[in-house]
Amino acid sequence: MAAIESVLKENRVFEPSEAFQSTANVSGMAAYNALCEKANQDYEGFWGDLAQEMITWKKPFTQVLDESNAPFYKWFADGDLNISYNCLDRHLADKANKTAIIYEKDDGSSENITYQQLYERVCQFANGLKSLGVGKGDRVIIYMPMVPDAVVAMQACARIGAIHSVVFGGFSAGAVKDRVQDAAAKIIITANESVRGGKSAPLKVTVDEALKDGDCPSIEKVIVFARTDKEVAFDAARDIWWHDLIANQASECEPEWMNAEDTLFVLYTSGSTGKPKGVQHSIAGYLLGAMLSLKWVFDHKPDDVFWCTADVGWITGHTYIAYGPLAWGATQIVFEGVPTYPNAGRFWEGVEKHKVTTFYTAPTAIRSLIKLGADLPNQYDLSSLRLLGSVGEPINPEAWMWYYETVGRSECPIVDTWWQTETGSNMIAPLPGAVAIKPGSCTLPLPGIMVDIVDESGASVDQSNGGFLVIKRPFPSLLRTVWGDDERFKSTYFPEELGGNLYLAGDSAHRDENGYVWIMGRIDDVLNVSGHRLGTMEIESALVANPLVAEAAVVGKPHDVKGEAVVAFVILKGDRPEGEDAKRIAQELKSWVAHEIGKIAQPDDIRFGDNLPKTRSGKIMRRLLRTLAKGEEITADTSTLENPQVLEQLKQSV
Numbered sequence: 001m002a003a004i005e006s007v008l009k010e011n012r013v014f015e016p017s018e019a020f021q022s023t024a025n026v027s028g029m030a031a032y033n034a035l036c037e038k039a040n041q042d043y044e045g046f047w048g049d050l051a052q053e054m055i056t057w058k059k060p061f062t063q064v065l066d067e068s069n070a071p072f073y074k075w076f077a078d079g080d081l082n083i084s085y086n087c088l089d090r091h092l093a094d095k096a097n098k099t100a101i102i103y104e105k106d107d108g109s110s111e112n113i114t115y116q117q118l119y120e121r122v123c124q125f126a127n128g129l130k131s132l133g134v135g136k137g138d139r140v141i142i143y144m145p146m147v148p149d150a151v152v153a154m155q156a157c158a159r160i161g162a163i164h165s166v167v168f169g170g171f172s173a174g175a176v177k178d179r180v181q182d183a184a185a186k187i188i189i190t191a192n193e194s195v196r197g198g199k200s201a202p203l204k205v206t207v208d209e210a211l212k213d214g215d216c217p218s219i220e221k222v223i224v225f226a227r228t229d230k231e232v233a234f235d236a237a238r239d240i241w242w243h244d245l246i247a248n249q250a251s252e253c254e255p256e257w258m259n260a261e262d263t264l265f266v267l268y269t270s271g272s273t274g275k276p277k278g279v280q281h282s283i284a285g286y287l288l289g290a291m292l293s294l295k296w297v298f299d300h301k302p303d304d305v306f307w308c309t310a311d312v313g314w315i316t317g318h319t320y321i322a323y324g325p326l327a328w329g330a331t332q333i334v335f336e337g338v339p340t341y342p343n344a345g346r347f348w349e350g351v352e353k354h355k356v357t358t359f360y361t362a363p364t365a366i367r368s369l370i371k372l373g374a375d376l377p378n379q380y381d382l383s384s385l386r387l388l389g390s391v392g393e394p395i396n397p398e399a400w401m402w403y404y405e406t407v408g409r410s411e412c413p414i415v416d417t418w419w420q421t422e423t424g425s426n427m428i429a430p431l432p433g434a435v436a437i438k439p440g441s442c443t444l445p446l447p448g449i450m451v452d453i454v455d456e457s458g459a460s461v462d463q464s465n466g467g468f469l470v471i472k473r474p475f476p477s478l479l480r481t482v483w484g485d486d487e488r489f490k491s492t493y494f495p496e497e498l499g500g501n502l503y504l505a506g507d508s509a510h511r512d513e514n515g516y517v518w519i520m521g522r523i524d525d526v527l528n529v530s531g532h533r534l535g536t537m538e539i540e541s542a543l544v545a546n547p548l549v550a551e552a553a554v555v556g557k558p559h560d561v562k563g564e565a566v567v568a569f570v571i572l573k574g575d576r577p578e579g580e581d582a583k584r585i586a587q588e589l590k591s592w593v594a595h596e597i598g599k600i601a602q603p604d605d606i607r608f609g610d611n612l613p614k615t616r617s618g619k620i621m622r623r624l625l626r627t628l629a630k631g632e633e634i635t636a637d638t639s640t641l642e643n644p645q646v647l648e649q650l651k652q653s654v
C-alpha cells in the first residue's frame with residue numbers, strides 16, 4: 001500500500017513545544033514514565049486510584065480487578081454508580097449555565113444547550129422511556145441523525161439502566177433488523193428523517209421496512225423525533241412522537257443506581273466472520289477510559305471547546321461525544337452536517353465561529369479536504385486551535401504534514417489515536433505534553449496499557465519485526481463479551497493459539513528503535529473504508545443474496561481518499577456479462593449492496609468472471625484477488641490453481 005510505504009520511510013520527529021508542555025496535564029517524559037512505572041509496580045493500585053479520583057460513586061468499590069473468571073474480567077465490581085449522574089448531575093452545582101453542547105446544524109445555524117438544559121432534557125426523556133415500561137437491562141435501538149437529541153437518548157437510557165445500541169443512520173433496513181433481532185430490543189428511537197449535506201434520509205421509512213412482516217416481534221414501541229416537519233406514516237399502536245412522549249414528563253428523574261459491571265451499551269461492529277458482533281461494554285471501566293484519555297491524550301482543560309467530528313453511530317462518537325466530554329463538564333460541538341457542505345471550508349468555518357480548541361477527525365476527511373482546496377484553511381482564523389487528533393486508520397505522512405502545518409500552524413500537536421470499538425477508549429496515542437510525535441505513528445501506549453507485538457505463538461517479536469498487536473493485561477474499558485456469544489468473545493479476542501490470555505486486537509504492527517508503534521493494517525478480513533470497519537464476508541453475503549449472483553469474493557484496494565475501497569469479484573448464475581450488460585448489472589449490484597447494508601459498503605469496482613481463482617481443493621485464493629484488485633501483475637506461483645484462465649477475466653474492471 002502506498003500509504004504504508006511512505007509511513008515506513010518516515011523519520012521526522014516533533015518534540016512538544018515548551019509552551020504546550022508548560023501547561024500540559026502530563027508534562028514531560030519523566031511524568032509519563034512515572035505513570036507507566038506506577039502501573040508496572042502496582043497495577044491494581046494504579047487503576048483503583050484513578051477510578052476513585054475521576055468517578056463519582058454511589059457506593060465505593062472495594063475490589064479493583066477480578067480475574068477469577070478470565071478472560072471475563074471484572075473491574076470495580078462491587079461499586080455502584082450512574083454514568084448519566086457523572087455526566088450531568090455532578091456538574092450542576094458549578095456548571096449549570098455552562099454550554100454543554102453547541103449544536104452546529106446542517107444549514108450552518110447553531111444552538112447552545114447548557115448543562116442545566118441538557119440535564120432536564122435527559123430527565124424528561126428518561127421519564128418518557130419509563131412511562132413506556134422501559135427499565136434496567138432492556139435494549140433500546142437508537143437510529144438517529146447527528147442531533148443533540150441522539151445524545152439525550154443515549155444518556156436517558158443510561159440514566160434508567162437500559163442498554164442502548166446505536167445504529168449508524170447510514171445503515172440499511174436489513175442492518176437495523178439484524179441488530180434489533182440480535183439484541184432482542186424492545187424500543188427503537190428514530191427520527192422522521194435526517195438532514196445532512198442538504199439532503200434528507202428517510203429514517204422512519206427505513207425502520208418501518210426493518211419491522212415489516214412481523215420480523216422483529218421484540219419491538220414494542222417506535223419513538224419518532226421530529227427533525228423536520230416532514231410527515232411520515234404512523235402505526236397508531238406502535239409509533240409515538242418524541243414530543244408527545246415528553247409532553248407531561250417531569251424534568252427530574254432519579255438515576256437508577258447501577259453496578260459497575262452492568263452493561264452500558266452494545267455496539268455492533270464487523271469481524272472476519274458472519275454477521276456484525278455486538279461489542280458489549282460495562283459502565284464504570286468504560287467511563288474511566290473515556291475520562292482518562294480526554295485528560296491525558298486530549299489534555300482536556302475546563303475552557304476547551306472540543307470538537308469530535310464522528311457520528312454517535314460509531315465508537316468514537318460514543319466515547320468522545322456522548323460520554324467523555326460530558327463526564328468532564330466540557331463544552332463540545334455536535335455537528336449534524338458533512339465536511340464538504342456547503343463547501344470544503346465547513347470544518348474551518350466551525351472552528352473559527354466557535355473558537356474550537358481541540359479538533360478530532362479522521363484521515364479520510366483530511367485527505368478529501370486537501371483534494372478540495374489545500375489552501376482553504378488559510379481563509380479562516382484557526383488561532384483558537386491548540387490540539388489536533390486523528391482516528392480510525394493510519395494517517396499517511398503527507399496528510400499528517402498538511403494537518404500539522406496548514407490547520408495547526410505548526411504549533412498544535414497531533415494525537416494519532418489507535419484504538420477500537422472493543423477497547424472503548426484510546427490505547428496507543430501520544431500524551432502531547434510529553435511524547436514527541438512522528439507523522440504516521442500512534443507512538444506509545446497510554447500508561448497502564450501493556451502493549452506488545454507477538455508472533456503466531458504469542459511470543460514477543462524482536463524490535464522492528466512486524467507481528468500481531470496484543471494487549472497483555474486486561475484494562476478497565478475493554479469489552480466484556482460479545483453480546484450473547486461468550487464463545488465468540490473468547491475465540492476472537494483471547495485465542496488459545498496465543499496462550500489464551502493476550503487480547504488480540506486484529507491489527508498488525510511493528511515498533512521502531514524508540515519503541516513507537518506503527519500500525520500496518522488488519523490481519524483479518526476486515527476492510528477499513530473511510531475509517532469505517534466492514535467485513536468482507538458481510539458484503540459477500542449481501543451480494544450472494546442477489547438472485548443473479550452465484551458466488552462473490554470481496555477484497556480491499558488502496559484508495560487515496562478512502563484509504564481502502566471495496567472490490568467485488570462476482571460470478572453470476574448465468575453467463576459472464578460483457579459490455580453494456582456488465583455495466584448495467586454492476587450498477588444494479590452496487591445499489592443492491594447499498595440497500596442491503598448501507599452506502600458505505602458499496603463496491604467501487606465490480607469484476608465478473610466465469611469462476612473465482614480456486615485451488616484444486618476449492619479454496620479461494622484471496623491473495624491473488626488482492627493483487628488483481630490493485631492492478632498489479634501476478635508474480636506468485638499459480639500452478640496450484642484449478643482454473644488459471646479466470647485471472648485474465650478478473651483483471652478487468654467493468
Ligand code: WTA
Nearest residue numbers: 391392393394416417418419420421519533
Ligand atoms: C483501525 C475506531 C491506525 C485499526 C476507533 C483498528 C487505526 C480499527 C487507528 C478499529 C489509528 C483505528 N491508526 N489504525 N490511529 N485507529 N484504526 O472499531 O485497524 O471502528 O483495529 O474503532 O481501525 O476500528 P473501530
